[in-house]
Amino acid sequence: MKIITVLVLDGVFDSSLSITLDTLHAAQAILAARGGAPQLQVRTIAAKTYTTTGAGLRLKADLRIKTVKQEVSDWIIVPGLGYRSDQELSACFARSDTMQAMHWLAAAGAGTAKIAASCSSAFLLAQAGLLNGRKATTAWWLAQAFRARYPAVILDEARILVRDGPCLTAGAALSQLDLMLAIVSDVAGESVAHLCSRYLLIDQRSSQARYMMRDHLEHEDQTVIAAERWIDAHLAQPMTVTALSSELALSPKTLARRIKAATGVSPIKFIQGRRLSQATHLLETTALSIDTVAAQVGYQDSTALRKLIKREFGVTPSTLR
Structure with missing residues (x-):
């Protein structure tokens, strides 16, 4: 018998909670249909008798x-x-029920339990000290806030799922689907996880990079904001880090340090990300050919752009249309 405990806090994202329970119940039904003794016990736990979801529903754990x-x-x-936002999370961490939950998680993490969280709940695991020195992911728009709070965590916000030791983290809220299939595979086997994905029409994805909107990544570095604006205005032109740093009246080394601190990537990856973001936008919203899109974002031919999209998103340009 495998025991799965779902921790419910005030403000839980309703669809994330529903996905968790529905996927587990689907797995239970599949296992029951195969006969034999029950193999999964699912239970909810909370700090209070009743918790209130983000949509205002009350749940008794x-x-x-x-x-x-x-x-x-x-x-x-x-x-x-x-x-x-980081401000909302700070208010959440200050609540007595959240502090109680974090102490419980920290104690559980010292044992044999595996612990999973998605979206902004990854902050909860980090705040409890469970992710120090480990790889993790979170909602892409909270990546900079996460890095600022938890420099000891190795964050990769482009990935939908990251597993490191006993901890499994997932990206933005609906990546809970991917997280749950991974857990079902662990406790009930790959065949049950595959059937769950078919019954629930879940498509597995390896990256949340293609869903990122670069303009919504939270940081407040005015130099980096100025760099973004200059890059976006000159996407079709040849561009170097030296030219960008000159425009901003900084040395290349200083610019690299500022960009790394604000975004977690090198200047080359930063420029590439702006180009890729605009290319994705054009492919999704216009009928322009891939060659035209490539030219508009600074690539001499479409081959390089095709390879980049495939590498970063795991799909072909035509899939984005």
Whole structure:
């Protein structure tokens, strides 16, 4: 028997919680249809008797944190929270129920339980100290806030799923689908996970990079903002880091340091990301040929752009249309 515990906090993203429970119940049904003894026990746990979801619904959990003497879960899952900014997360962390939940998670992390979280709930795992020195992902628009708070965590916001040791993290809220299939595969086998994905019409994805909107990445470095504006205004032209730093009256080394601190990437990757973002926008919103799009974002032929899209997004340009 595998025990899966779902931690529910005030402000939980409703669809993330529903995806968690629905996927687990689908797995239970598939296993039951195959006969034999029940193989999965699913239970919810909370700090309070009733928690309120992000949409205002009230939920009574199966267990209270303070009544659980010893953690025996195989997996603990923290569905995404409906908080969209670092300020909202700070307010969440200051609540007594959240602090109680983090202490419980930290204690569980010292045991044998595997722990999973998606979207802004990855902040909760990091705040509890569970991700120090580990690789992780989170909602792409919160990446800079995450890096600023938790420099000891190796963040890769382009990936939808990152597993490092006992911790599994997922990207933006609906990547909970991908997270749950990974957990079902772990506790019930790949065949059950595959059937769940077919019954629930879940398409597995390897990256959230193609869904990122570069203008919504949170940072406040005015130099980097100026760099973004200059790059966007000159996408079709040849561009070097030296030319960009000259425009901003900085040395290449200083510019590289500022860009790395604000975005987590090198200046070359930064320029490439702006070009790729605009190319994706044009492919999704216009009927321009791939050759025309490539020229408009600074590539002499479409081959390089095709390879870049395939490498970063795992799809062909035609898939984006």
